[in-house]
Amino acid sequence: MPEGHTIHRLAAEHQRVFGGRAVTAASPQGRFADGAGLIDGRTLDTADAHGKHLLLGFSGDLTVHVHLGIYGTFTFGDAPAPAPWGAVRLRLTGGAGYADLRGPNACEILEPGAVDRLTARLGPDPLRPDADPGRAWRRVHASRVPIGQLLMDQAVIAGPGNIYRAEVLFRQGVHPRLPGRDLPRASWDAIWDDLTHLMADGVRDGRIDTVRPEHTPEAMGRPPRVDDHGGEVYVYRRAGQPCLLCGTEVRTEVMAGRNVFWCDTCQPLGAPRA
Incomplete structure:
Protein backbone atom coordinates (compact mmCIF):
# COMPACT_ATOMS: atom_id res chain seq x y z
CA MET A 1 0.00 0.00 0.00
CA PRO A 2 1.41 3.44 -0.87
CA GLU A 3 2.65 5.37 2.13
CA GLY A 4 1.74 8.95 2.91
CA HIS A 5 4.51 10.61 0.92
CA THR A 6 3.09 9.09 -2.28
CA ILE A 7 -0.34 10.62 -1.64
CA HIS A 8 1.19 14.04 -1.05
CA ARG A 9 3.03 13.69 -4.36
CA LEU A 10 -0.25 12.82 -6.06
CA ALA A 11 -1.95 15.85 -4.55
CA ALA A 12 0.83 18.09 -5.86
CA GLU A 13 0.59 16.53 -9.32
CA HIS A 14 -3.17 17.04 -9.48
CA GLN A 15 -2.68 20.66 -8.47
CA ARG A 16 -0.02 21.13 -11.13
CA VAL A 17 -2.03 19.57 -13.95
CA PHE A 18 -5.59 20.61 -13.07
CA GLY A 19 -5.44 23.28 -10.37
CA GLY A 20 -7.67 26.27 -11.12
CA ARG A 21 -9.01 24.66 -14.30
CA ALA A 22 -12.36 23.20 -15.24
CA VAL A 23 -12.00 19.47 -15.78
CA THR A 24 -13.83 16.89 -17.79
CA ALA A 25 -14.63 13.86 -15.61
CA ALA A 26 -15.71 10.41 -16.76
CA SER A 27 -15.81 6.87 -15.45
CA PRO A 28 -14.94 4.59 -18.37
CA GLN A 29 -15.38 1.57 -16.09
CA GLY A 30 -18.80 2.82 -15.04
CA ARG A 31 -18.42 2.27 -11.30
CA PHE A 32 -18.05 6.00 -10.57
CA ALA A 33 -20.35 7.31 -13.30
CA ASP A 34 -22.65 9.23 -10.93
CA GLY A 35 -19.75 10.83 -9.08
CA ALA A 36 -17.96 11.75 -12.30
CA GLY A 37 -21.15 13.37 -13.54
CA LEU A 38 -21.31 15.56 -10.44
CA ILE A 39 -17.81 17.01 -10.91
CA ASP A 40 -17.75 17.10 -14.72
CA GLY A 41 -17.12 20.69 -15.81
CA ARG A 42 -16.24 21.91 -12.32
CA THR A 43 -12.98 23.62 -11.37
CA LEU A 44 -10.39 21.86 -9.24
CA ASP A 45 -9.94 24.30 -6.36
CA THR A 46 -7.76 22.24 -4.03
CA ALA A 47 -5.74 19.05 -4.02
CA ASP A 48 -4.89 17.90 -0.52
CA ALA A 49 -3.60 14.84 1.28
CA HIS A 50 -4.17 13.66 4.83
CA GLY A 51 -2.24 10.50 5.56
CA LYS A 52 -3.15 7.97 2.90
CA HIS A 53 -6.26 9.85 1.80
CA LEU A 54 -6.33 12.07 -1.29
CA LEU A 55 -8.92 14.88 -1.25
CA LEU A 56 -9.66 16.71 -4.50
CA GLY A 57 -11.84 19.75 -3.86
CA PHE A 58 -14.02 21.00 -6.70
CA SER A 59 -16.13 24.12 -7.06
CA GLY A 60 -19.50 23.77 -5.41
CA ASP A 61 -18.01 22.27 -2.22
CA LEU A 62 -17.71 18.78 -3.66
CA THR A 63 -14.70 16.63 -2.77
CA VAL A 64 -13.50 13.46 -4.44
CA HIS A 65 -12.04 11.22 -1.75
CA VAL A 66 -9.60 8.56 -2.98
CA HIS A 67 -7.91 5.86 -0.94
CA LEU A 68 -5.66 3.78 -3.17
CA GLY A 69 -5.50 0.74 -0.92
CA ILE A 70 -3.19 -2.04 -2.09
CA TYR A 71 -3.97 -2.03 -5.81
CA GLY A 72 -4.94 1.56 -6.65
CA THR A 73 -2.82 3.62 -9.07
CA PHE A 74 -2.92 6.96 -10.84
CA THR A 75 -1.50 7.40 -14.33
CA PHE A 76 -0.83 10.90 -15.67
CA GLY A 77 -0.20 11.85 -19.26
CA ASP A 78 -0.27 14.68 -21.77
CA ALA A 79 -3.33 15.60 -23.79
CA PRO A 80 -4.83 14.34 -25.97
CA ALA A 81 -5.71 11.41 -23.73
CA PRO A 82 -5.63 8.01 -25.40
CA ALA A 83 -8.57 5.63 -25.38
CA PRO A 84 -8.93 4.20 -21.85
CA TRP A 85 -7.42 0.80 -21.23
CA GLY A 86 -8.14 -1.46 -18.29
CA ALA A 87 -10.64 -0.69 -15.56
CA VAL A 88 -10.39 3.11 -15.32
CA ARG A 89 -12.55 4.17 -12.37
CA LEU A 90 -12.08 7.90 -12.97
CA ARG A 91 -10.55 9.91 -15.80
CA LEU A 92 -9.90 13.61 -15.34
CA THR A 93 -8.99 15.71 -18.37
CA GLY A 94 -8.12 19.38 -18.39
CA GLY A 95 -5.56 21.83 -19.60
CA ALA A 96 -2.74 19.92 -21.25
CA GLY A 97 -3.07 16.63 -19.37
CA TYR A 98 -5.15 13.79 -18.04
CA ALA A 99 -5.15 11.41 -15.08
CA ASP A 100 -6.55 7.87 -14.87
CA LEU A 101 -7.42 6.19 -11.58
CA ARG A 102 -7.51 2.39 -11.46
CA GLY A 103 -8.28 -0.09 -8.69
CA PRO A 104 -8.73 2.20 -5.67
CA ASN A 105 -10.05 0.96 -2.37
CA ALA A 106 -12.30 4.04 -2.23
CA CYS A 107 -13.41 6.65 -4.76
CA GLU A 108 -16.38 8.68 -3.60
CA ILE A 109 -17.94 12.12 -3.49
CA LEU A 110 -17.95 13.81 -0.08
CA GLU A 111 -19.67 16.97 1.04
CA PRO A 112 -17.89 19.27 3.56
CA GLY A 113 -19.35 17.62 6.67
CA ALA A 114 -18.25 14.19 5.49
CA VAL A 115 -14.73 15.47 4.80
CA ASP A 116 -14.56 16.84 8.34
CA ARG A 117 -15.72 13.52 9.78
CA LEU A 118 -13.12 11.64 7.75
CA THR A 119 -10.20 13.81 8.82
CA ALA A 120 -11.38 13.82 12.44
CA ARG A 121 -10.92 10.05 12.50
CA LEU A 122 -7.30 10.36 11.38
CA GLY A 123 -4.26 11.08 13.47
CA PRO A 124 -1.90 13.96 12.69
CA ASP A 125 0.04 13.69 9.43
CA PRO A 126 3.78 14.49 9.78
CA LEU A 127 3.73 16.07 6.32
CA ARG A 128 0.99 18.57 7.12
CA PRO A 129 1.86 21.99 8.58
CA ASP A 130 -1.23 21.83 10.81
CA ALA A 131 -0.20 18.51 12.41
CA ASP A 132 -0.16 18.29 16.21
Whole structure:
Protein backbone atom coordinates (compact mmCIF):
# COMPACT_ATOMS: atom_id res chain seq x y z
CA MET A 1 0.00 0.00 0.00
CA PRO A 2 1.41 3.44 -0.87
CA GLU A 3 2.65 5.37 2.13
CA GLY A 4 1.74 8.95 2.91
CA HIS A 5 4.51 10.61 0.92
CA THR A 6 3.09 9.09 -2.28
CA ILE A 7 -0.34 10.62 -1.64
CA HIS A 8 1.19 14.04 -1.05
CA ARG A 9 3.03 13.69 -4.36
CA LEU A 10 -0.25 12.82 -6.06
CA ALA A 11 -1.95 15.85 -4.55
CA ALA A 12 0.83 18.09 -5.86
CA GLU A 13 0.59 16.53 -9.32
CA HIS A 14 -3.17 17.04 -9.48
CA GLN A 15 -2.68 20.66 -8.47
CA ARG A 16 -0.02 21.13 -11.13
CA VAL A 17 -2.03 19.57 -13.95
CA PHE A 18 -5.59 20.61 -13.07
CA GLY A 19 -5.44 23.28 -10.37
CA GLY A 20 -7.67 26.27 -11.12
CA ARG A 21 -9.01 24.66 -14.30
CA ALA A 22 -12.36 23.20 -15.24
CA VAL A 23 -12.00 19.47 -15.78
CA THR A 24 -13.83 16.89 -17.79
CA ALA A 25 -14.63 13.86 -15.61
CA ALA A 26 -15.71 10.41 -16.76
CA SER A 27 -15.81 6.87 -15.45
CA PRO A 28 -14.94 4.59 -18.37
CA GLN A 29 -15.38 1.57 -16.09
CA GLY A 30 -18.80 2.82 -15.04
CA ARG A 31 -18.42 2.27 -11.30
CA PHE A 32 -18.05 6.00 -10.57
CA ALA A 33 -20.35 7.31 -13.30
CA ASP A 34 -22.65 9.23 -10.93
CA GLY A 35 -19.75 10.83 -9.08
CA ALA A 36 -17.96 11.75 -12.30
CA GLY A 37 -21.15 13.37 -13.54
CA LEU A 38 -21.31 15.56 -10.44
CA ILE A 39 -17.81 17.01 -10.91
CA ASP A 40 -17.75 17.10 -14.72
CA GLY A 41 -17.12 20.69 -15.81
CA ARG A 42 -16.24 21.91 -12.32
CA THR A 43 -12.98 23.62 -11.37
CA LEU A 44 -10.39 21.86 -9.24
CA ASP A 45 -9.94 24.30 -6.36
CA THR A 46 -7.76 22.24 -4.03
CA ALA A 47 -5.74 19.05 -4.02
CA ASP A 48 -4.89 17.90 -0.52
CA ALA A 49 -3.60 14.84 1.28
CA HIS A 50 -4.17 13.66 4.83
CA GLY A 51 -2.24 10.50 5.56
CA LYS A 52 -3.15 7.97 2.90
CA HIS A 53 -6.26 9.85 1.80
CA LEU A 54 -6.33 12.07 -1.29
CA LEU A 55 -8.92 14.88 -1.25
CA LEU A 56 -9.66 16.71 -4.50
CA GLY A 57 -11.84 19.75 -3.86
CA PHE A 58 -14.02 21.00 -6.70
CA SER A 59 -16.13 24.12 -7.06
CA GLY A 60 -19.50 23.77 -5.41
CA ASP A 61 -18.01 22.27 -2.22
CA LEU A 62 -17.71 18.78 -3.66
CA THR A 63 -14.70 16.63 -2.77
CA VAL A 64 -13.50 13.46 -4.44
CA HIS A 65 -12.04 11.22 -1.75
CA VAL A 66 -9.60 8.56 -2.98
CA HIS A 67 -7.91 5.86 -0.94
CA LEU A 68 -5.66 3.78 -3.17
CA GLY A 69 -5.50 0.74 -0.92
CA ILE A 70 -3.19 -2.04 -2.09
CA TYR A 71 -3.97 -2.03 -5.81
CA GLY A 72 -4.94 1.56 -6.65
CA THR A 73 -2.82 3.62 -9.07
CA PHE A 74 -2.92 6.96 -10.84
CA THR A 75 -1.50 7.40 -14.33
CA PHE A 76 -0.83 10.90 -15.67
CA GLY A 77 -0.20 11.85 -19.26
CA ASP A 78 -0.27 14.68 -21.77
CA ALA A 79 -3.33 15.60 -23.79
CA PRO A 80 -4.83 14.34 -25.97
CA ALA A 81 -5.71 11.41 -23.73
CA PRO A 82 -5.63 8.01 -25.40
CA ALA A 83 -8.57 5.63 -25.38
CA PRO A 84 -8.93 4.20 -21.85
CA TRP A 85 -7.42 0.80 -21.23
CA GLY A 86 -8.14 -1.46 -18.29
CA ALA A 87 -10.64 -0.69 -15.56
CA VAL A 88 -10.39 3.11 -15.32
CA ARG A 89 -12.55 4.17 -12.37
CA LEU A 90 -12.08 7.90 -12.97
CA ARG A 91 -10.55 9.91 -15.80
CA LEU A 92 -9.90 13.61 -15.34
CA THR A 93 -8.99 15.71 -18.37
CA GLY A 94 -8.12 19.38 -18.39
CA GLY A 95 -5.56 21.83 -19.60
CA ALA A 96 -2.74 19.92 -21.25
CA GLY A 97 -3.07 16.63 -19.37
CA TYR A 98 -5.15 13.79 -18.04
CA ALA A 99 -5.15 11.41 -15.08
CA ASP A 100 -6.55 7.87 -14.87
CA LEU A 101 -7.42 6.19 -11.58
CA ARG A 102 -7.51 2.39 -11.46
CA GLY A 103 -8.28 -0.09 -8.69
CA PRO A 104 -8.73 2.20 -5.67
CA ASN A 105 -10.05 0.96 -2.37
CA ALA A 106 -12.30 4.04 -2.23
CA CYS A 107 -13.41 6.65 -4.76
CA GLU A 108 -16.38 8.68 -3.60
CA ILE A 109 -17.94 12.12 -3.49
CA LEU A 110 -17.95 13.81 -0.08
CA GLU A 111 -19.67 16.97 1.04
CA PRO A 112 -17.89 19.27 3.56
CA GLY A 113 -19.35 17.62 6.67
CA ALA A 114 -18.25 14.19 5.49
CA VAL A 115 -14.73 15.47 4.80
CA ASP A 116 -14.56 16.84 8.34
CA ARG A 117 -15.72 13.52 9.78
CA LEU A 118 -13.12 11.64 7.75
CA THR A 119 -10.20 13.81 8.82
CA ALA A 120 -11.38 13.82 12.44
CA ARG A 121 -10.92 10.05 12.50
CA LEU A 122 -7.30 10.36 11.38
CA GLY A 123 -4.26 11.08 13.47
CA PRO A 124 -1.90 13.96 12.69
CA ASP A 125 0.04 13.69 9.43
CA PRO A 126 3.78 14.49 9.78
CA LEU A 127 3.73 16.07 6.32
CA ARG A 128 0.99 18.57 7.12
CA PRO A 129 1.86 21.99 8.58
CA ASP A 130 -1.23 21.83 10.81
CA ALA A 131 -0.20 18.51 12.41
CA ASP A 132 -0.16 18.29 16.21
CA PRO A 133 2.33 15.65 17.36
CA GLY A 134 1.09 16.09 20.92
CA ARG A 135 -2.28 14.62 19.94
CA ALA A 136 -0.58 11.45 18.73
CA TRP A 137 1.65 11.36 21.81
CA ARG A 138 -1.36 11.35 24.12
CA ARG A 139 -2.69 8.25 22.34
CA VAL A 140 0.72 6.55 22.46
CA HIS A 141 1.43 7.42 26.09
CA ALA A 142 -1.91 6.02 27.25
CA SER A 143 -1.62 2.70 25.41
CA ARG A 144 -0.27 -0.73 26.32
CA VAL A 145 -0.16 -1.57 22.60
CA PRO A 146 3.37 -1.98 21.14
CA ILE A 147 4.76 1.14 19.52
CA GLY A 148 5.33 -0.86 16.33
CA GLN A 149 1.58 -1.40 16.10
CA LEU A 150 0.65 2.14 17.11
CA LEU A 151 2.75 3.60 14.31
CA MET A 152 0.62 1.65 11.81
CA ASP A 153 -2.66 2.87 13.31
CA GLN A 154 -3.86 5.70 11.08
CA ALA A 155 -6.04 6.99 13.92
CA VAL A 156 -2.85 7.59 15.93
CA ILE A 157 -0.58 8.95 13.19
CA ALA A 158 -1.65 9.27 9.57
CA GLY A 159 0.66 8.48 6.68
CA PRO A 160 3.47 6.15 7.79
CA GLY A 161 3.26 2.56 6.58
CA ASN A 162 5.32 -0.56 7.05
CA ILE A 163 8.58 0.81 5.65
CA TYR A 164 8.62 4.06 7.59
CA ARG A 165 7.48 2.19 10.73
CA ALA A 166 10.40 -0.25 10.65
CA GLU A 167 12.98 2.32 9.64
CA VAL A 168 12.15 5.10 12.06
CA LEU A 169 12.13 2.68 14.99
CA PHE A 170 15.55 1.40 13.94
CA ARG A 171 16.94 4.91 13.52
CA GLN A 172 15.72 5.84 17.01
CA GLY A 173 16.80 2.59 18.67
CA VAL A 174 13.27 1.63 19.72
CA HIS A 175 12.15 -2.00 19.77
CA PRO A 176 8.81 -2.45 17.98
CA ARG A 177 7.41 -4.47 20.91
CA LEU A 178 7.93 -1.66 23.43
CA PRO A 179 4.50 -0.69 24.86
CA GLY A 180 3.49 2.83 23.92
CA ARG A 181 3.13 3.86 27.57
CA ASP A 182 6.79 2.90 28.18
CA LEU A 183 8.12 5.10 25.38
CA PRO A 184 9.80 8.25 26.77
CA ARG A 185 8.43 11.55 25.49
CA ALA A 186 11.88 12.46 24.16
CA SER A 187 11.88 9.30 22.06
CA TRP A 188 8.43 10.12 20.68
CA ASP A 189 9.57 13.64 19.78
CA ALA A 190 12.60 12.16 17.98
CA ILE A 191 10.39 9.67 16.11
CA TRP A 192 8.04 12.42 14.98
CA ASP A 193 10.86 14.73 13.93
CA ASP A 194 12.56 11.90 12.04
CA LEU A 195 9.33 11.01 10.23
CA THR A 196 8.76 14.60 9.14
CA HIS A 197 12.21 14.68 7.53
CA LEU A 198 12.19 11.16 6.06
CA MET A 199 8.72 11.53 4.59
CA ALA A 200 9.51 14.98 3.18
CA ASP A 201 12.51 13.40 1.46
CA GLY A 202 10.13 10.79 0.07
CA VAL A 203 7.87 13.50 -1.35
CA ARG A 204 10.85 15.18 -2.98
CA ASP A 205 12.52 12.03 -4.35
CA GLY A 206 9.57 9.74 -5.02
CA ARG A 207 11.20 6.85 -3.13
CA ILE A 208 11.97 5.87 0.46
CA ASP A 209 15.61 6.16 1.49
CA THR A 210 16.29 5.98 5.21
CA VAL A 211 20.03 5.33 5.62
CA ARG A 212 22.23 8.15 6.80
CA PRO A 213 25.01 9.41 4.49
CA GLU A 214 27.66 7.34 6.27
CA HIS A 215 25.66 4.15 5.62
CA THR A 216 25.01 4.46 1.89
CA PRO A 217 26.43 1.77 -0.42
CA GLU A 218 29.09 4.20 -1.62
CA ALA A 219 30.17 5.15 1.90
CA MET A 220 30.24 1.53 3.15
CA GLY A 221 31.56 -0.10 -0.02
CA ARG A 222 28.60 -2.49 -0.19
CA PRO A 223 26.31 -3.41 -3.08
CA PRO A 224 23.19 -1.29 -3.43
CA ARG A 225 19.90 -2.76 -2.34
CA VAL A 226 17.99 -4.74 -4.94
CA ASP A 227 14.27 -4.79 -4.10
CA ASP A 228 11.00 -4.01 -5.85
CA HIS A 229 10.33 -1.33 -3.22
CA GLY A 230 13.60 0.45 -4.01
CA GLY A 231 15.45 2.77 -1.67
CA GLU A 232 18.22 2.15 0.83
CA VAL A 233 16.96 0.92 4.21
CA TYR A 234 18.35 -0.48 7.45
CA VAL A 235 15.99 -3.34 8.32
CA TYR A 236 12.85 -3.36 6.16
CA ARG A 237 12.64 -6.67 4.23
CA ARG A 238 16.20 -7.52 5.32
CA ALA A 239 15.28 -10.41 7.66
CA GLY A 240 18.15 -12.85 8.04
CA GLN A 241 20.70 -10.39 6.71
CA PRO A 242 23.33 -8.70 8.89
CA CYS A 243 22.49 -5.31 10.39
CA LEU A 244 24.36 -2.58 8.54
CA LEU A 245 25.58 -1.12 11.84
CA CYS A 246 26.42 -4.06 14.10
CA GLY A 247 26.21 -7.24 12.00
CA THR A 248 23.46 -8.84 14.11
CA GLU A 249 20.94 -10.80 12.05
CA VAL A 250 17.85 -8.70 11.31
CA ARG A 251 14.71 -10.19 12.86
CA THR A 252 11.12 -10.27 11.70
CA GLU A 253 7.73 -11.32 13.03
CA VAL A 254 4.09 -10.66 12.28
CA MET A 255 2.58 -7.81 14.28
CA ALA A 256 -1.12 -7.07 13.78
CA GLY A 257 -1.07 -8.81 10.43
CA ARG A 258 2.03 -7.12 9.00
CA ASN A 259 5.69 -8.11 9.06
CA VAL A 260 7.82 -5.93 11.29
CA PHE A 261 11.64 -5.86 11.12
CA TRP A 262 14.26 -4.91 13.70
CA CYS A 263 17.76 -5.53 15.09
CA ASP A 264 17.94 -6.90 18.64
CA THR A 265 21.30 -5.23 19.26
CA CYS A 266 20.51 -1.77 17.94
CA GLN A 267 16.93 -1.90 19.26
CA PRO A 268 17.03 -3.70 22.61
CA LEU A 269 13.70 -4.33 24.25
CA GLY A 270 13.62 -1.89 27.14
CA ALA A 271 14.73 1.70 27.43
CA PRO A 272 15.52 3.07 23.93
CA ARG A 273 19.17 3.71 23.26
CA ALA A 274 20.40 7.25 22.80
